[in-house]
Amino acid sequence: MEIKVLKKILETNEKMADENRRFLREKGILCVNMMSSPGSGKSTIIERTVEKLGDRFKFGVIEGDIQTTLDAERMARLGVETFQINTGPFGGDCHLEAGWIRAALNEMKLDGLDFLFIENIGNLVCPAEFDVGSHLNAVVLSTPEGEDKPLKYPLMFRVSHVMLVNKIDLLPHLDMDVEALRKNVLGVNPGLKIIEISAKTGQGIDRWIELLLAEREKLTGEAK
Amino acid sequence: MHELTLAKNIVATVSQSLEGIKDVKRVKSIKLKVGRIHVLSVDALDFCFKLMSKGTPLEGAELEVQEVPLTARCERCDEEFELDGYLFVCPRCGSPEIKVIRGEELLIESFEIVKEDEDGD
Numbered sequence: 002m003e004i005k006v007l008k009k010i011l012e013t014n015e016k017m018a019d020e021n022r023r024f025l026r027e028k029g030i031l032c033v034n035m036m037s038s039p040g041s042g043k044s045t046i047i048e049r050t051v052e053k054l055g056d057r058f059k060f061g062v063i064e065g066d067i068q069t070t071l072d073a074e075r076m077a078r079l080g081v082e083t084f085q086i087n088t089g090p091f092g093g094d095c096h097l098e099a100g101w102i103r104a105a106l107n108e109m110k111l112d113g114l115d116f117l118f119i120e121n122i123g124n125l126v127c128p129a130e131f132d133v134g135s136h137l138n139a140v141v142l143s144t145p146e147g148e149d150k151p152l153k154y155p156l157m158f159r160v161s162h163v164m165l166v167n168k169i170d171l172l173p174h175l176d177m178d179v180e181a182l183r184k185n186v187l188g189v190n191p192g193l194k195i196i197e198i199s200a201k202t203g204q205g206i207d208r209w210i211e212l213l214l215a216e217r218e219k220l221t222g223e224a225k
Numbered sequence: 226m227h228e229l230t231l232a233k234n235i236v237a238t239v240s241q242s243l244e245g246i247k248d249v250k251r252v253k254s255i256k257l258k259v260g261r262i263h264v265l266s267v268d269a270l271d272f273c274f275k276l277m278s279k280g281t282p283l284e285g286a287e288l289e290v291q292e293v294p295l296t297a298r299c300e301r302c303d304e305e306f307e308l309d310g311y312l313f314v315c316p317r318c319g320s321p322e323i324k325v326i327r328g329e330e331l332l333i334e335s336f337e338i339v340k341e342d343e344d345g346d
Binding site: 002004007188 | 230239242262313321330339340
């Protein structure tokens, strides 16, 4: 006997993600899901962002890691409301899900926050599959990783709204072809915004900041 | 390895659907529709499903995965086409304004059950 179901496999996650998104919007908090390979510079970009805007805005960070609290310690040093999720004891999941974020939100002091960064687990495959309830998805690709990544991991670049091409200061030492990267990534997602930055030298960070402020304004405008 | 999470969700969703059905002996097969954008490893999913379904009525069920090619329609010239690789542009007019109409789904379509009074083969 055949039973028709026609249900999304990730329906539960999607529902919870929508609830997270609504909850954060009502609080006026822009939630940014930062995704990338390991070592592309997510933490440093968040640090630079907090340094630039920390005197005007309040930040929270949810750190996702399989093991260690190293990134959370970096963030806590900046005076940021930080919550660490270690997936290691629960099967070592390679991505965060909306349910984890919900649990973190329940524990965090959210009042007065303007921005919440979710530093997802370093991996270009799995985090792309799971909506966490963010308003902005940012994929970080560092120049040493090469221009072919959007073609190898298309879903990640499809679900992202902005790509930060980090470590742009290393270009003179690499064979990376930024024009080819642009062509590849816009082929996968024609609407993607691209910002070239160096979290180390500060190049391009202002454009990223502008984007964040504009997105937050859009969100809080919507909430009214 | 998000296949593990997918397997967990498949087991949870089908188990939930079973609650309203009487005298279920076991689930024989589950039909899934998976869009090509998900680059799913069917072998990994099979392996994870075996682990996650152990001790449930889903144990031993066969996963029938139908892979759905990426198909889009051009919003400028209305051409409907299957994507070549992951290049999201219209092959006829070159426009990037295309709408994906198939190939992004991740669905449980149906499942087949064997009832207590059936032998099921």
